[in-house]
Amino acid sequence: MSPRIEVAALDCLMLRLFDEIAEANMPWMLAANERLRAVFGEQLIDLVPSYTTLMVHYDLASLSPTQARELIAESLIDLSPNARTRGQCHVLPVWYDLSVGPELGLLAERSGLAVEEVIRRHSAREYQVFALGFAPGFAFMGLVEEVLAAPRLNTPRKKVAAGSVGIAERQTAVYPAVSPGGWNLIGRTPTKLFDRNRDGYSLMQPGDTVRFEAVSHSEFIDLGGDDTPLETLA
Amino acid sequence: MSRLTITASTPLCLLQDGGRFGVRHLGVTQGGAADWCSMSWANWLLGNGLDVPVVEITLGGFAVVAEEDCLLALAGADLGAQIDGEALAPWRSFKLSKGQTLQLTQPLHGARAYLAAPGGFAAPKVLGSSATVVREELGGLDGLGLPLARGATLSYEGQSLGGREMPLELRPDLQSDTPLDLVLGAQIGQFSGQSLFDVFNSAWTVDSRADRMGIRLLGKTLQYQGQPMISEGIPLGAVQVPPDGQPIILLNDRQTIGGYPRLGALTPLALARLAQCLPGKKVRFTPVMQEEGWRKHKNYLKSYL
Numbered sequence: 001m002s003p004r005i006e007v008a009a010l011d012c013l014m015l016r017l018f019d020e021i022a023e024a025n026m027p028w029m030l031a032a033n034e035r036l037r038a039v040f041g042e043q044l045i046d047l048v049p050s051y052t053t054l055m056v057h058y059d060l061a062s063l064s065p066t067q068a069r070e071l072i073a074e075s076l077i078d079l080s081p082n083a084r085t086r087g088q089c090h091v092l093p094v095w096y097d098l099s100v101g102p103e104l105g106l107l108a109e110r111s112g113l114a115v116e117e118v119i120r121r122h123s124a125r126e127y128q129v130f131a132l133g134f135a136p137g138f139a140f141m142g143l144v145e146e147v148l149a150a151p152r153l154n155t156p157r158k159k160v161a162a163g164s165v166g167i168a169e170r171q172t173a174v175y176p177a178v179s180p181g182g183w184n185l186i187g188r189t190p191t192k193l194f195d196r197n198r199d200g201y202s203l204m205q206p207g208d209t210v211r212f213e214a215v216s217h218s219e220f221i222d223l224g225g226d227d228t229p230l231e232t233l234a
Numbered sequence: 235m236s237r238l239t240i241t242a243s244t245p246l247c248l249l250q251d252g253g254r255f256g257v258r259h260l261g262v263t264q265g266g267a268a269d270w271c272s273m274s275w276a277n278w279l280l281g282n283g284l285d286v287p288v289v290e291i292t293l294g295g296f297a298v299v300a301e302e303d304c305l306l307a308l309a310g311a312d313l314g315a316q317i318d319g320e321a322l323a324p325w326r327s328f329k330l331s332k333g334q335t336l337q338l339t340q341p342l343h344g345a346r347a348y349l350a351a352p353g354g355f356a357a358p359k360v361l362g363s364s365a366t367v368v369r370e371e372l373g374g375l376d377g378l379g380l381p382l383a384r385g386a387t388l389s390y391e392g393q394s395l396g397g398r399e400m401p402l403e404l405r406p407d408l409q410s411d412t413p414l415d416l417v418l419g420a421q422i423g424q425f426s427g428q429s430l431f432d433v434f435n436s437a438w439t440v441d442s443r444a445d446r447m448g449i450r451l452l453g454k455t456l457q458y459q460g461q462p463m464i465s466e467g468i469p470l471g472a473v474q475v476p477p478d479g480q481p482i483i484l485l486n487d488r489q490t491i492g493g494y495p496r497l498g499a500l501t502p503l504a505l506a507r508l509a510q511c512l513p514g515k516k517v518r519f520t521p522v523m524q525e526e527g528w529r530k531h532k533n534y535l536k537s538y539l
Contacts, residue, residue, distance in 0.1 A: 006420035007417060007419055008419060008499065009498070010417050010499065010502060010524060012467070020464075021464060046256060047258075048258050048466075048467030049259060049467075050464075050466045050491045053466040055467025055469065060531055061532075061535065064528055131465065131491055132490070133490045134261060134489060136261045196360055196377075201257065202260040205260070
């Protein structure tokens with residue numbers, strides 16, 4: 001880790017901890033996240049972690065850029081990850097099926113694996129939540145096995161169903177709500193990822209981990225899943 | 235409680251406030267008035283807190299009828315406001331009597347006008363704010379992120395403390411050609427020397443591809459020579475340069491993280507000015523150091539005291 005503090009805007013500084021995406025970054029990112037929140041207190045407006053960086057948006061009315069920089073430096077003193085800064089682990093049930101995950105076939109073809117094997121491998125790993133972005137509750141997770149990696153679709157879909165599970169390069173994610181999207185879709189989860197009435201709003205937070213669990217169609221429906229085929233949404 | 239009925243509106247007429255904060259790490263955007271200075275002045279004219287809910291009217295096409303006698307205030311763009319057909323200049327509070335219609339017709343100077351009411355317009359807070367973000371289905375009158383619709387009712391509970399008019403010398407000049415202050419960011423050194431020259435020595439034209447997520451500028455092609463970036467947090471006003479070399483300035487409804495290289499970010503004051511520019515307007519940039527920009531900002535905030 002080689003921390004750098006960079007200028008992002010008049011009221012934002014970028015704390016850069018790493019230069020590459022890696023699962024091993026996350027304990028450090030979480031520790032820095034916790035420290036920054038404690039050190040800035042009320043003077044913090046927003047803190048946006050993403051893969052290798054934490055963007056600190058501070059209150060211009062009470063802190064000068066120099067003071068903010070000093071607070072960030074202070075938060076890095078003797079920084080080390082500890083057990084307390086581990087995220088939660090979530091298990092997301094997924095109905096993997098061509099009708100809701102039309103790129104299952106494509107991924108099987110690209111990898112030379114059977115569809116069942118693609119499903120087994122996608123649901124075998126525990127993924128890290130690197131960042132939330134794109135839409136409320138949309139978690140960028142990884143890393144999926146190299147053999148399952150696939151580029152985004154050339155033409156993004158105008159409408160992707162809520163709960164759709166996708167792969168882009170070596171990342172995987174779930175669309176929390178209906179939206180446009182260019183990820184390779186492989187299944188659907190009935191779990192609600194973003195709920196304005198839930199404490200904390202988002203099921204997942206940066207630093208959490210996620211496991212996908214394959215479920216049958218009837219289990220998916222019992223869990224409240226909506227099996228409307230993707231093509232009828234468009 | 236006093237009420238107004240909306241008799242004309244467009245998808246660009248939105249309830250806004252200072253924005254939604256403390257939830258950006260969840261992928262929730264900031265939202266809020268695009269020209270925060272004019273929103274603050276609209277509220278100041280009524281003695282409100284500076285960031286309570288107002289109506290943001292972009293380009294006009296908005297009208298309300300007063301159901302009771304109301305005291306309101308208008309700041310920001312001159313959108314050809316009229317009361318029952320009589321011209322009404324912005325930057326002042328005014329009385330709208332029961333049955334009278336306030337109408338904002340078309341952009342004469344600037345793009346966005348702000349209508350304020352005593353204590354702020356009533357609206358539920360969703361994730362801490364009433365700011366309408368249509369894409370995220372958050373905020374607005376019903377909390378579901380819908381634009382203000384014809385037939386809907388705006389209401390407010392506050393008492394009018396008497397009106398104000400803005401001193402002439404404090405009114406922002408929406409036509410100003412003063413270059414926009416740009417705080418240089420971390421990737422600035424990875425643009426070509428020619429690009430750095432062009433950024434600060436040529437004019438940039440506001441494109442028609444402009445909304446509350448971002449405003450595209452057209453001009454010389456800028457060349458980024460650094461490594462591809464890993465997505466990171468995007469501040470308000472960030473000037474990002476996608477592969478086509480034409481900068482996009484990110485506004486209140488931008489995505490929370492992104493991976494295009496950036497020249498830096500406009501200061502909040504410069505961004506408020508840009509938010510008032512119509513397509514075709516030419517703008518220029520000037521570099522500003524963080525500390526210097528901060529002093530200017532603090533000084534400006536004093537004008538609301």
